Amino acid sequence: MDHNGQIAIVPGRLMGEVRVPPSxxxxxxxxxxxxxxxxxxxxxxxxxxxxxxxxxxxxxxxxxxxxxxxxxxxxxxxxxxxxxxxxxxxxxxxxxxxxxxxxxxxxxxxxxxxxxxxxxxxxxxxxxxxxxxxxxxxxxxxxxxxxxxxxxxxxxxxxxxxxxxxxxxxxxxxxxxxxxxxxxxxxxxxxxxxxxxxxxxxxxxxxxxxxxxxxxxxxxxxGEQQVCLPDFTVEGDVSSASYFLIGAAITGGRVTITNVGTHSIQGDREVWKILAAAGARVVETPDRITVSGNGLKGVDWDMSACPDLVPGMAVMALFASSKSRFRNVQHLRFKESDRIAAIRGNIQRLGGKAEMDGADLVVQPGVRHGAVVDPHQDHRIAMSFALAGLRLPGVVINDPDCVGKSYPTFWEDLSRLHHPLAEDVVAGNPSSGD
Incomplete structure (x- = not known):
């Protein structure tokens, strides 16, 4: 998928299976x-x-x-x-x-x-x-x-x-x-x-x-221990999987990740616990994870161990039935962008409300309109707010190629679960793209 600087997301449900990139x-x-x-x-x-x-x-x-x-x-x-x-x-x-x-x-x-x-x-x-x-x-x-x-x-x-x-x-x-x-x-x-x-x-x-x-x-x-890593295979990236799982939850869809499961050693496997607490149906096996959406409620969760999940969870919270509190996220200011500012600013552009309460991010449910999302050159902001466009008409993601930092094929994989996913746009005007 070639991009002309922006992608306009087409609303729709996520359905299907996907294999995510390595961690x-x-x-x-x-x-x-x-x-x-x-x-x-x-x-x-x-x-x-x-x-x-x-x-x-x-x-x-x-x-x-x-x-x-x-x-x-x-x-x-x-x-x-x-x-x-x-x-x-x-x-x-x-x-x-x-x-x-x-x-x-x-x-x-x-x-x-x-x-x-x-x-x-x-x-x-x-x-x-x-x-x-x-x-x-x-x-x-x-x-x-x-x-x-x-x-x-x-x-x-x-x-x-x-x-x-x-x-x-x-x-x-x-x-x-x-x-x-x-x-x-x-x-x-x-x-x-x-x-x-x-x-x-x-x-x-x-x-x-x-x-x-x-x-x-x-x-x-x-000291002076011998380091002897054997030939090594990198498992699927749970952080990358989280966007599709959250997308299934907020659209009432059903997504299976075929190379991530309970065997994972990554801390972001917390995502399926949070989704289950929010009301999604989660089915786990050692090497697969399936999430189905059926109405969501707000959550109150300590995110200090899994900060990379916060942008996606903040978007999910916009479509819940009650407010959500994400605890101990103050260190997100020091990520690829100031993620606190990026999350709050883009939620406000969508007509929603997110505020810091001490070290916690509090997100109220509800958004009013689409908007152009500025990811601040941050891959996780771009991927997370693309999910908002699955529910809300008029969401446009600036600088979509910033996802190359961690997930170069994100847009292609997202389109496999939802077609048509998007149109390329130039200066806010839809074009046919390539």
Whole structure:
């Protein structure tokens, strides 16, 4: 599907089956663990998207040889130290920026890391301070990109870190800990957000043979452990699946995801619990999930462990019979966009109402009219508000290609469940498209 800068969504019900792309979060982590293994490792069915390509290219820039083929990225086990300085660009991938900053600190020489204008606004300071504590020399302004790293001689020990803005700080440290002499004792100084993503990191470390001990307020990893990731297949992305499941719920449709189920190790599997609480019918098997819609009610849910679900859930809440409260979402301000502002602003454009109450997002049911949605270059905002157009005539999504960050074929897959899905538009006027 070619786009002319906008897509006008045609209302209708979602029906059918779809196979979603591989997990973005798992692909990032598997790439780093494969590099740390220093042996041949095949990653089957990686997510090939803008975000994961940044991590792949960063590893290649640091000297790791990877043979790229359709549906498989093969680490050869060959490592050739690159000439200094190494330059790494991470776009607006917070995962790449944080995981690769820690990974780069394992390497000698000078390494320069920079990103998009939005990525330059996103916080990094707690991670940078932790790496400095371990012996890395890092030059940065206000704890943000761009930055220079001089690493290669990290020493183990205790690091205190505030991960209330991003759990990626903790995941970044956990991934490099086995390769640091003396290991790391991570002490959390504030409540950990997005804990499910740290659990995902721990699960993958375990699969790579790394032992991590959980302490009362953090984690302890013994140093100089061997990292040995076996050949690895990336499971389907639950975050990507959530849009179709929510779409089925709000349109009274029925959708089956054929490569996601109860076997998933991803925290966003919380989505089917939330949908069930809202009144949707959910059928789970180890490798499939089916959701049917039949009228929805509001929910009150702690989203601190699954923040990527919030935009889609906020749209779902517009079509419920009562208000919804999504708790502990304040850290969404530091995502690919300020997601709190993006959610509230676009709901207001649709004639709805969403307000922050402390750390909680409260969404009142009801929307009055279609509108042009500004996703703020944020893939999750674009995909979530496309769902509103399935119920509400006149919804137009600006910059639809921003979904390439995590789900390059989103519009094609959505059209398989609802045809005709959309028209391309230019300056708000429908056109035939290609």
């Amino acid at each position: 973005k979060s798992i692909t990032h982590r598997a790439l780093i663990l494969a590099a740390l293994s220093r042996k041949p490792v095949k990653i089957a069915h990686p997510l090939d998207s803008e975000d994961t390509r940044f991590t792949l290219q960063a590893l290649q820039a640091l000297g790791y040889e990877v043979a790229v083929a359709p549906n498989a990225w093969q680490f050869t086990g060959q490592y050739v130290p690159p000439r200094s300085p190494v330059r790494i660009f991470v776009g607006n991938s917070g995962t790449t920026a944080r995981l690769m900053t820690a990974f780069a600190a394992l390497h000698p020489g000078e390494i320069w890391i920079d990103g998009s204008p939005r990525m330059r606004q996103r916080p990094m300071a707690p991670l940078l301070e932790a790496l400095r504590t371990l012996g890395a020399r890092i030059d940065a302004t206000d704890g943000k990109l761009p930055l220079w790293i001089r690493g290669g001689n990290l020493q183990g020990g205790r690091v205190d870190i505030d991960a209330s803005e991003s759990s990626q700080y903790v995941s970044a440290l956990l991934l490099i800990a086995p390769r640091i002499a003396g290991g790391i004792h991570i002490q959390l100084t504030a409540p950990l957000v997005s804990r499910a993503y740290v659990q995902l990191t721990l699960s993958l470390l375990q699969q790579a043979g790394v032992r991590v001990d959980t302490t009362e307020r953090g984690f302890r990893v013994a």
